[in-house]
Amino acid sequence: MNRLETIASLIRPCKVFADIGCDHGYISLFVARSALAEKIIATDISALSLDKARRVMADYPAEFFVGDGFAPIEKAGYSVDQAVIAGMGGELIIKILSATSLRPAVILGAQKNTDKLRYYLAGNGYKITDDVKVEEDGKFYDIIRAELGYMPQPDQLEAYMGVFYKEKNRHLAAYCTYLENKLKNFKKTEKNLKIARFVQEVKKWQS
Known part of the structure; x- marks a missing residue:
């Protein structure tokens, strides 16, 4: 499986799904086609990227917000029980998770600093349930699914190479x-x- 397929494979049925930093909207499209969520929300800090997602999702109901992380979703008064945050660095993902009061299950595709991300998750009430290395076009990516729960802090080896x-x-x-x-x-x-x-x-x- 490639990176997007791996992310998609870790998405579970839910009520409200958020695609944070959705870019082209392909993850949202997968969720819609697979009927995995009652409601789909896509956000991106770029209005141009969000327009691409709107076109991709033209045949499916979804809400779109321009904004940073979960901020526009919270402003609209929505809750979220599952979210994908991918295509950015681990430190930016940490910043996004730290800035919200929402606590959804998350599927994370960090392009760097995944060791810091694993430490953050374990220290902030998340349990890593899936931690997969994926190679695509000669590059390597870590795809992580985490849910609310307890896990001990990973040791240095687990943080760098993956807890599994x-x-x-x-x-x-x-x-x-x-x-x-x-x-x-x-x-x-x-x-x-x-x-x-x-x-x-x-x-x-x-x-």
Whole structure:
């Protein structure tokens, strides 16, 4: 599965679904076609991006808001019980989650700083239920589903490589090979040596 397909596979039936930073609106379209939500809300900080989503969703009922994160949804008085936030960095996702009083189940597609995101989720009342590495066009992405609940803080290895690194995942195995090759050209700094140890530990489970 590619990145969008993996995100879609983690969406569960719900009452109100929010596509935060929806861009083209393909996730909203999947939810609509699959009848996974009674109500679909799509937001984006870019009016042009939101117009693309409107065109994609032309045959399906949905509400569209220009704005940052959940802010326009809260302003409109809506609650949300499931949301996708993808296509941005982990720190921006953390900022979006920190700025809202809404506490939906979330499917997150962070493009970097996923270690910080995992720490944040565990420290703010979320339990990671799915944590999948996906390769697409030679790049690697982490797709995380989290719901309200308790989980212990991940250790450094779990935070960097994924909390379920012991589960077989061909993309995670490929990521280990990618990191090994990359590290060959880097100086042996403390950080890089730590990453190398992480890779060797994960490879034990992925071999």
